[in-house]
Amino acid sequence: MSTGFTLFPAAKKEEYGYGVYDRVITNADLEHWFNTGDDARIPAEPKAVGFVHCVGSRDLKAGNSQCSKVCCITAIKQAMEMKEKFPDAEVYCFYMDLRLFGKKYEDFYINAQRDYGVHFIRGRVSEVSENIAGGVQVKAEDTLSGRPVRVQLDLLVLMAGIVNNPDNESIAGQVRLETDSDGFLKSRDNILSITESPRKGVFLAGACTGPKTVPETVAEARSAALAIHSYLSGLE
Numbered sequence: 001m002s003t004g005f006t007l008f009p010a011a012k013k014e015e016y017g018y019g020v021y022d023r024v025i026t027n028a029d030l031e032h033w034f035n036t037g038d039d040a041r042i043p044a045e046p047k048a049v050g051f052v053h054c055v056g057s058r059d060l061k062a063g064n065s066q067c068s069k070v071c072c073i074t075a076i077k078q079a080m081e082m083k084e085k086f087p088d089a090e091v092y093c094f095y096m097d098l099r100l101f102g103k104k105y106e107d108f109y110i111n112a113q114r115d116y117g118v119h120f121i122r123g124r125v126s127e128v129s130e131n132i133a134g135g136v137q138v139k140a141e142d143t144l145s146g147r148p149v150r151v152q153l154d155l156l157v158l159m160a161g162i163v164n165n166p167d168n169e170s171i172a173g174q175v176r177l178e179t180d181s182d183g184f185l186k187s188r189d190n191i192l193s194i195t196e197s198p199r200k201g202v203f204l205a206g207a208c209t210g211p212k213t214v215p216e217t218v219a220e221a222r223s224a225a226l227a228i229h230s231y232l233s234g235l236e
């Protein structure tokens, strides 16, 4: 089983204005634009760009209390890419706390500040509204300095988190598996047997059991393939 994941629907966080304000997009929209150059919402020469972390993650009100694991480092990667494309633009990341656990990820964070001049503001965005120039005004509280912050942006990128595939429940039902409280498939054990389901002969890989990075997904796919080989060879 490898049913993957879906992205949190950013429009559900109405306060950020996705689908309402032209200059509010998601991480997936920006990645699509990096790859295709196709998105009329992205201005030709943005002077200020913001990233909001934890959109639909770590958020009980949004129905998802879990961390999505990948969006802090993705925000940093995308912030640096924006600086490469628009060196004169000011780029801001609004975060609650940074969760960077991969190899060399801390170096990315340091480079983003030191070499690219990305501004990191610790604090939740409280309000987004359209400004007279057609961009957006963002209000937040900088919890490190204790001061309110207000910035005018030409583009705001929402880091929409990883949520379960909504088909998990019905797919699980067909092979008599269970889903957990977040709608992901349940493993036999989350630490020792993440790629094994509670049912003999049914194996799991990747984001069907929870948010995963690409290296984790590849490692799980290999592990599941080996487990299936052992199972079919009668070795277990």
Ligand code: SF4
Binding pocket: 053, 054, 055, 057, 058, 066, 067, 068, 069, 070, 071, 072, 073, 097, 098, 099, 159, 161
């Ligand atoms: S990885 Fe970062 S942005 Fe994503 S949910 Fe976790 S803390 Fe928030």
